[in-house]
Amino acid sequence: MTVYLNGRFLPLEDAKISVLDRGFIYGDGVYELIPVYGRKPFRLKQHLARLQRSLDGIRLANPYSDLEWERIIGELIGRMPFDDQGVYFQVTRGVAKRDHAFPTETAPTVFMMSNPLALPSADSVERGVAVVTAKDERWLHCDLKTISLLGNVLARQLAVDGGAVEAVLFRDGHLTEASASNVLIVRDGVIVAPPKDNQILPGITYDAAFEVAREGSLAVEVRPIPREEALHADEMWLSSSTKEILAVTKVDGQPFAGGRPGPVFRKIYALFQASKLKAG
Ligand SMILES: Cc1ncc(COP(=O)(O)O)c(C=O)c1O
Incomplete structure (x- = not known):
C-alpha cells in the first residue's frame, strides 16, 4: 500500500518516523478523515477548513495551502485500487528533543494514508445499532x-466491552457526543443536536x-440536551464520516425507541444518500 509522508509517496513498509516525533511523545498533532465516494472526496473544503481550525487551536502552522492538500489527497486517491476510500491524514509538531514547550525550528510531520471505506452494513442501517452510555471524561x-x-x-473500548458500537457520552448532565461520532436525537418530530461548542467535535x-x-x-433545533431527554428521545442517531447516519436501537443492553429505526431516521437516511451522489 502506498502512503504519503513528508512530501513523498512510498510503500507503507518504508514510511518511517523518529521515536522523538511529538505525535508519538505527546500526541501533539491534529488529524482529519475524509470519506471518498467514487474517487471524489466528500466535503473536502469543509474538512480542510476544520483542519485549519484544529491547527490554529494548537498553534501549529498549516504546512500546505488548500490547493496543495487537494493535490496530495487527489494523488493518493488516484494511486489506490478502490473507488470508495477513507483518506486519513495527520500533522504533528515534528521531531525534537523531548521538552513540553514548542520547538522553535522544527518542520511538522505530515502523514497520509487511504483505506477502503468501511461503511456500516445494510443490517446496521436496517436494524440500528447498540450503544452504551458513559461519562465524558475527555479534556475541554x-x-x-x-x-x-x-x-x-x-x-x-467501553462500547466494545458492552457489545456495542459506540459509547454515548454525558458531561454535567448533558449529552455531548460519542467516542467517534456526533449524536443527534428526535423529539416530537424535531431533530435536535447539541451546540457546536468546545465539548464536541464539529x-x-x-x-x-x-x-x-x-x-x-424536516424541523431542526440546536440546544443543550439533558441526559434524561436523550435517554427518552423518540429517536437517537450517530453521525460520522464512516458511519454516515445510523439509528440507535439499543442503549445499555435495553431496546431503545421501540428497538427499531424511527420514521425520521428513514427520511434523513434517504436524503443523505441522495445528497452523497450529488455532492463532490
Ligand atoms: C469525537 C468525534 N465526534 C464526531 C465525529 C464525527 O465527525 P465527522 O462527521 O466529521 O466524521 C468524529 C469523527 O471521527 C469524532 O471522532
Whole structure:
C-alpha cells in the first residue's frame, strides 16, 4: 500500500518516523478523515477548513495551502485500487528533543494514508445499532480534532466491552457526543443536536445531516440536551464520516425507541444518500 509522508509517496513498509516525533511523545498533532465516494472526496473544503481550525487551536502552522492538500489527497486517491476510500491524514509538531514547550525550528510531520471505506452494513442501517452510555471524561477542547485520543479510545473500548458500537457520552448532565461520532436525537418530530461548542467535535456529517434535513423540510433545533431527554428521545442517531447516519436501537443492553429505526431516521437516511451522489 502506498502512503504519503513528508512530501513523498512510498510503500507503507518504508514510511518511517523518529521515536522523538511529538505525535508519538505527546500526541501533539491534529488529524482529519475524509470519506471518498467514487474517487471524489466528500466535503473536502469543509474538512480542510476544520483542519485549519484544529491547527490554529494548537498553534501549529498549516504546512500546505488548500490547493496543495487537494493535490496530495487527489494523488493518493488516484494511486489506490478502490473507488470508495477513507483518506486519513495527520500533522504533528515534528521531531525534537523531548521538552513540553514548542520547538522553535522544527518542520511538522505530515502523514497520509487511504483505506477502503468501511461503511456500516445494510443490517446496521436496517436494524440500528447498540450503544452504551458513559461519562465524558475527555479534556475541554473536544472541538479540536487532535490525535490525543486516549479519552475517546477508553470510551470506545467501553462500547466494545458492552457489545456495542459506540459509547454515548454525558458531561454535567448533558449529552455531548460519542467516542467517534456526533449524536443527534428526535423529539416530537424535531431533530435536535447539541451546540457546536468546545465539548464536541464539529462533525462534517452533523452539518451535512442538518443541511439535508433543512432541504427536506424536516424541523431542526440546536440546544443543550439533558441526559434524561436523550435517554427518552423518540429517536437517537450517530453521525460520522464512516458511519454516515445510523439509528440507535439499543442503549445499555435495553431496546431503545421501540428497538427499531424511527420514521425520521428513514427520511434523513434517504436524503443523505441522495445528497452523497450529488455532492463532490
Ligand atoms: C469525537 C468525534 N465526534 C464526531 C465525529 C464525527 O465527525 P465527522 O462527521 O466529521 O466524521 C468524529 C469523527 O471521527 C469524532 O471522532
